[in-house]
Amino acid sequence: MGMITAIMLFGWVSGLGAQELQQDDVVWAQDSLMVAHIHQQILGSGECYEDLRVLCKEVGARLSGSPEADEAILWGGKTLQAIGAGDIRMQPVIVPHWERGGKERAWMRIDGGAKEPLRVAALGGSVGTGGDVEGEVVVFQDFDELDSMGTAGLEGRIAFFNRPMDPLMINAGSAYGGAYEQRSKGAVESARHGGIAALVRSLTHALDTFPHTGGMRYDDDVVQVPAAAVSTVDARRIAGLVKEGHEVQVGLNMGCILHEDKSQANVIAEWKGTEYPDRYIVVGGHLDSWDIGEGAHDDGAGIVQSIEVLRTLHALGYQPRHTLRVVLFINEENGNNGGKTYAQRAREKGEWHVAAVESDAGGDAPRGYSIDASDAGTAAVRAWKEGLAQYGVGDMRRGGAGVDIGPLKKEEPAGKRPLMVGLRPNSQRYFDYHHSDRDIFENVHERELKLGAAALTSMVYLLDRLNYDDLD
Numbered sequence: 373m374g375m376i377t378a379i380m381l382f383g384w385v386s387g388l389g390a391q392e393l394q395q396d397d398v399v400w401a402q403d404s405l406m407v408a409h410i411h412q413q414i415l416g417s418g419e420c421y422e423d424l425r426v427l428c429k430e431v432g433a434r435l436s437g438s439p440e441a442d443e444a445i446l447w448g449g450k451t452l453q454a455i456g457a458g459d460i461r462m463q464p465v466i467v468p469h470w471e472r473g474g475k476e477r478a479w480m481r482i483d484g485g486a487k488e489p490l491r492v493a494a495l496g497g498s499v500g501t502g503g504d505v506e507g508e509v510v511v512f513q514d515f516d517e518l519d520s521m522g523t524a525g526l527e528g529r530i531a532f533f534n535r536p537m538d539p540l541m542i543n544a545g546s547a548y549g550g551a552y553e554q555r556s557k558g559a560v561e562s563a564r565h566g567g568i569a570a571l572v573r574s575l576t577h578a579l580d581t582f583p584h585t586g587g588m589r590y591d592d593d594v595v596q597v598p599a600a601a602v603s604t605v606d607a608r609r610i611a612g613l614v615k616e617g618h619e620v621q622v623g624l625n626m627g628c629i630l631h632e633d634k635s636q637a638n639v640i641a642e643w644k645g646t647e648y649p650d651r652y653i654v655v656g657g658h659l660d661s662w663d664i665g666e667g668a669h670d671d672g673a674g675i676v677q678s679i680e681v682l683r684t685l686h687a688l689g690y691q692p693r694h695t696l697r698v699v700l701f702i703n704e705e706n707g708n709n710g711g712k713t714y715a716q717r718a719r720e721k722g723e724w725h726v727a728a729v730e731s732d733a734g735g736d737a738p739r740g741y742s743i744d745a746s747d748a749g750t751a752a753v754r755a756w757k758e759g760l761a762q763y764g765v766g767d768m769r770r771g772g773a774g775v776d777i778g779p780l781k782k783e784e785p786a787g788k789r790p791l792m793v794g795l796r797p798n799s800q801r802y803f804d805y806h807h808s809d810r811d812i813f814e815n816v817h818e819r820e821l822k823l824g825a826a827a828l829t830s831m832v833y834l835l836d837r838l839n840y841d842d843l844d
Contacts, residue, residue: 403837404759406688407830411763413684414826421818423451423676424735428666428813435496435663436703437469437634444659448639448675448700455683457641457698465713467703469634470497472663473627476600481621482613492600493583493664493808494626495555495572496706499596506623507568511614514554515561524566530622531562532571534611536604537803544577544799545733548806551575559599560591569624570599573607578804581605585662586807587706598626638710639700641682647693648726651840652718654697655681655729655832658704658776665811669802672813673735673821675700677795680825681832692836694726701776704732708775715779725790727835730774731828733795734802737820738827740767742794744781748843749791756834765827767796791835791843795828 414420431447434440445462452460476494479487507530512518514535518526533554537547555572562570574584583601590596602610613620639659645651657674661667678698685692701710718725740760743750754768772778773794780790797820805811 400759403834406690406833407759407763409688410684410829410833411826413687414680414822414829415819417687418680418822418825419683420676420680420825421821423679424668424672424816424821425813427672427676428668432666433663434659434661434667435470436467436636436660436706437631438471438663441636441660441702445637445639445702448659451679452639452641452682452698455679456686457682458643460639460641462637463640463714463717464635464637465702465710466633467636467709468497468707469631470706471629471631473500473629477625478600479623480610483618484621487623490602490606490622491581491583492571492602492624493585494628495559495588495599495601496585496662497588497590497630498559498599498626498628499630500628501569501598501624501626504623504625505569505598506621509571509610509614509620509622511611515557518561518565521565526562527566529567530569530571531558531565531567532610533558534573534607536573537575537577539577544803547577548575548803555586555601556588559588559597560594563595563597567597569597571622572599572601574601574604574808576604576803576806576808579604579608580804582808582810584807585664598624598628600624600626636702638702638714641698643682643692643696645692645694645696649695650724651694652697652723652725653694653727653729653832653835654699654725654777655828656699656701656776657731658702658710659700660702660705661811662705662807664807665805665809666813668811668813668816669734669736669805670807670811671704671732673816673824674731677731677821677825677828681829684825684829685833690833694836696832696836699776704776708779711776712779715782718780724788725780726840727791727793727838728773728777728780729793729795729828729831729835730777731795731824732774732776733799734797734805735816735821735824736797736801738765738795738797738824740765740769740796741831742769742771742773742796744771744773744792744794746789746791746843752838752843753791753793760830763827763830764823793831793835795824795831797824
């Protein structure tokens with residue numbers, strides 16, 4: 373196949389004769405052909421969907437510190453080894469070890485009536501209740517409402533933070549971020565005002581009966597009280613009853629346990645570059661998940677897509693210019709110690725990461741990328757916008773690239789800030805599954821997962837083609 377024929381076949385450039393092609397067009401024609409081959413390889417022969425099935429069904433949920441997380445680490449190493457991914461090693465990481473301690477029990481009483489079952493999910497890191505805890509629920513939209521009650525205004529009662537994700541925000545991730553603090557700080561604010569526990573509305577646009585867990589934190593100078601999430605259906609009912617003037621009591625019995633920290637590991641596969649072996653491009657996601665569901669979208673999808681990057685480039689006979697690293701990070705969900713440890717070790721060794729790419733936004737159909745880079749780096753990525761738009765990933769916005777790779781911004785040598793890119797799928801359904809029992813393998817679409825893997829691989833390939841000395 374000649375170059376001009378290939379260009380016309382794959383739709384990158386039309387109506388151009390060979391004489392009219394500029395140097396940049398010739399380079400892009402070569403790159404575009406490779407991007408087409410990447411998509412053909414993954415859509416036709418990709419193994420990421422089967423990898424995800426094994427991770428979800430044979431390993432399952434894998435919270436940091438758990439035996440299942442240990443098993444996932446071993447699975448990651450074996451899977452990378454099986455594809456001939458180069459040097460593979462385990463990087464020790466100290467992680468927290470929190471356990472739910474069995475199924476939570478919860479109930480509600482309306483106006484002092486009989487107990488009605490209430491489904492809840494303890495928030496990650498919550499203390500246990502030490503038996504039954506029961507109190508009247510007071511509903512709040514934000515912390516300012518709670519503050520207006522005074523220091524002891526909640527004495528003996530339970531704060532229920534019921535602010536929904538903003539439905540007017542087009543990006544569901546931004547809506548999630550706008551509601552996040554009530555989950556992360558709700559227990560602290562409840563206790564600060566005399567509360568005996570905290571409840572939070574699940575962070576999802578969906579109206580369903582699934583409570584969504586997630587990380588929360590305590591302050592050293594405030595008593596620790598238990599915290600749990602309720603589903604959006606139950607949140608609407610509780611808030612409606614309180615608004616109508618009913619007294620709603622909620623009871624909790626949670627056996628949460630915080631153990632001593634544990635040593636686990638990031639899984640790292642390294643493929644040496646032919647031209648710049650001492651310059652690194654890292655791509656990855658996080659291997660841990662919450663302990664409910666199967667962690668399919670969050671972040672099993674990102675893990676198997678990252679593995680697919682190396683599998684695909686090997687299959688196509690590609691030789692990277694820079695050293696490529698796939699990193700399966702541990703402990704993103706409740707501490708990010710994997711990302712922090714990786715960056716710290718890179719700093720200690722004086723490693724220069726020219727680029728870092730992350731997939732941690734689910735396995736839905738890809739729409740584009742978020743770019744966290746200098747003006748020059750951002751412009752370099754956006755130069756591929758028109759070509760990548762042919763594959764549905766032309767949305768290129770500046771923004772955070774990912775939690776796991778984020779610490780590299782601080783740990784890289786002075787003046788060597790990495791060009792960071794995050795894969796961004798369609799965000800509208802992601803929080804339907806996120807941190808809940810719905811995050812299972814069956815809720816990931818094979819073609820959409822593979823399209824995401826192809827978009828991720830294409831970005832890694834294109835980043836490997838850049839001259840980073842020109843981006844300083």
